[in-house]
Amino acid sequence: MKSTEQFLSVHPVLAVKDVLASIGFYVHNLGFTLAFADDAKDPKYAGIRRGNVEIHLQWHDASEWEHTVDRPMLRFLVSNTADLFEEYKNKGMFHAQTSLKETAWGTKEFAFYDLDKNGLTFYEDV
Template sequence: MSKGGYFEAIHPVLPVQDVTTALGFYIEALGFEIAFADNYEDPKYAGVKRDNIEIHLQWHDASEWVKGVDRPMLRFVIQNIEALYDEYKDKGVFHERTALRETAWGTREFAFYDPYMNGLTFYCDL
């Protein structure tokens, strides 16, 4: 057993231009629920959760998107990847190359972007 600190969870913070729009996407399209918000009328920072996953959404000025800053890429370990793929395929969230596929590195996965180009990959080990 380690004598150091214990890592219990991670809550990534994704940059978004509009927290309300991002909340709508994660709740309505991806099946998350709201965990908290700094202000429920006009949030600038909020969290969504589904099962053991919690993601934070933070407002960033639109000028930051003009600079061409790279966006985060998140990888979610999923049980029953086929069921999640089926759940999302009719939600209008996939891009033209989204497909459930097996990879050379031993996973079965699919991926797409949220409305603010944050990458979301869902996978399981083969």
């Protein structure tokens, strides 16, 4: 039997300590826009969007943050890593050792962490 469903998109949900602060980080520093929030003043769940990418941010209590090594790493396929690298560098988004690198697996990429140590890698195929 042939399946008729098609996967059209995925919206990863990142656990965050402060949804409002995370919205600010992604909107003001990374160029995302607010897609929705469950509450304007004290959101516990929100979505942010840039281009065709949408990420959801979900509040988690501090007691759930004991293990920092199991934070997710998101990989964003972008069309021009050099321009995006410069945009984020000019906003002071990463430390001096962060660099735009060509990898052995055929990509050009850079990476850093958000406020809650979720890993963000931006890459393009070369």
